[in-house]
Amino acid sequence: MSGPDESLLSDHAVDTALILIVDDQKSSRLMIAAVLEAAGFTNHLFASDGVEALDVLEREPVEIVVLDIVMPNKDGFDVCREVRQRLNLPVSILIQTALEDADQRASAFDAGASDVISKPIHPHEIVSRVRLHLERRRMMNSLQRYRRRMEEELKAAEAMQISLLKSDEDVAAIARPRGADLWTFYQASNQLGGDLWQVFEIDETRFGILMIDLSGHGVAAAINAFRVHMLTDTLRHDRSEPGLWLAAVNDYLYQILPVEHFATAFYAVIDTASGHLHYAIAGAPPPILLEASGGWQALGGSGLILGCAPGVSYDTWKTSLKQGDRLLCYSDALYENFEQPDLSLEPEDLARLAHDVVSREGGAGFMSAMIGQVFDDPEAQSRDDLTLLLLEVTGDR
Amino acid sequence: MEYRTENRDDRLLVWISGVITFDDHEPFRRIVDEIAACTPELVELSLTTTKMIDSAGIGMLLLAKDKADKSGKALVLSGVTGHVAKVVELSKVDQLIKIV
Structure with a gap:
């Protein structure tokens, strides 16, 4: 160029x-x-x-x-x-x-x-x-001319990035037979983003969901997201052990990321047959479990952000997952408000909002309804990449 | 983000106020350069008046720490409260950078 x-x-x-x-x-x-x-x-x-x-x-x-x-x-x-x-x-x-x-x-x-x-x-x-x-x-x-060309190139890169994400049909083909529905939302702040989600088949009853947020945003974060995507698809480590798997991802990212770049991640293995969720967290905001009974909890546990130090170990945490439970995973753009810091949301605010929304809009309608609840102007470009995943345990297999 | 630095006998003190975000790469580069060039062997980044920090901001702190390490200096964060404390808690950055 x-x-x-x-x-x-x-x-x-x-x-x-x-x-x-x-x-x-x-x-x-x-x-x-x-x-x-x-x-x-x-x-x-x-x-x-x-x-x-x-x-x-x-x-x-x-x-x-x-x-x-x-x-x-x-x-x-x-x-x-x-x-x-x-x-x-x-x-x-x-x-x-x-x-x-x-x-x-x-x-x-x-x-x-x-x-x-x-x-x-x-x-x-x-x-x-x-x-x-x-x-x-x-x-x-x-x-x-220069600007038009840059826009075209960014648009092409954006299309490539979006094509990496699984289609709704592909997601359903993995989640449904394993007793769950999974809804996804991704929006880059400026065409190219550094957020990434992925769904993996593990065996006949289990599947994995991954959410990664590369630090920063824009082109550098997007290139890192491409690299991470390649890595998570090809890494030959056992995906059924969240802590060990994130540790392997961390070691790889430590080798490739410059010192000021890192990633946060949440990786969970969903097993609706046994009624369990195993997960590991690396600096990601705590997903919220909306229980069928009406209660909620922010998932506990924590771990160092990825890519900053070698040989870091990550704990695998466990919680129960019942029919009708929902799990909401989100990137920090959902609750951080840099224009008005005092208006940033806490997990309990998100839990309350999500609870209101799921009572009205389950499944496909949830994402836009939730975003409408959180942002004054849902059409406005958010300042950071926004990713949401909503898992619903149906129990139907 | 705004900052000011003060060379004390035993340390370089850097006060950072406002929000540290993706848009602050340039001023933060200047801080990093000052860290590399300063005489004291201790660098203290005071975040007492830092209201918020995003992931790129955490990246900049990691860069400052790396620069300090490479020039044989120790770097500490102080005044970590509010939103910054939450981000530190979530990211476990305290395992990488000493907080006083």
């Missing part, structure tokens, strides 16, 4: 920018053309009044208009206004005004002129202004 073009105007080169010269006096048109030609601007068109000028502008890719004010049929101010309002063209308009008339100069800008040049024409001034505006246009165009 390269930055914006640096091929701006050189002083003496021939420039083929298309310039429209509009003046009702032929002598003025020819004089302006001669001045511009001498400075290397060889590509021009003429119009002798406002109507003709607009006609040319509708047909030709004009970059700069040198425009007189007082003309028959349609004056320069009207041309300006029509170019901006009706034709909506980004062309640069240099309007010729008498220097001493401040009101007229102000009206020219109000009408949509890009700049004013003095009349009678001063050769050095008109050449300098034309150059300046062409330079500005080319810089803007180059920045716009």
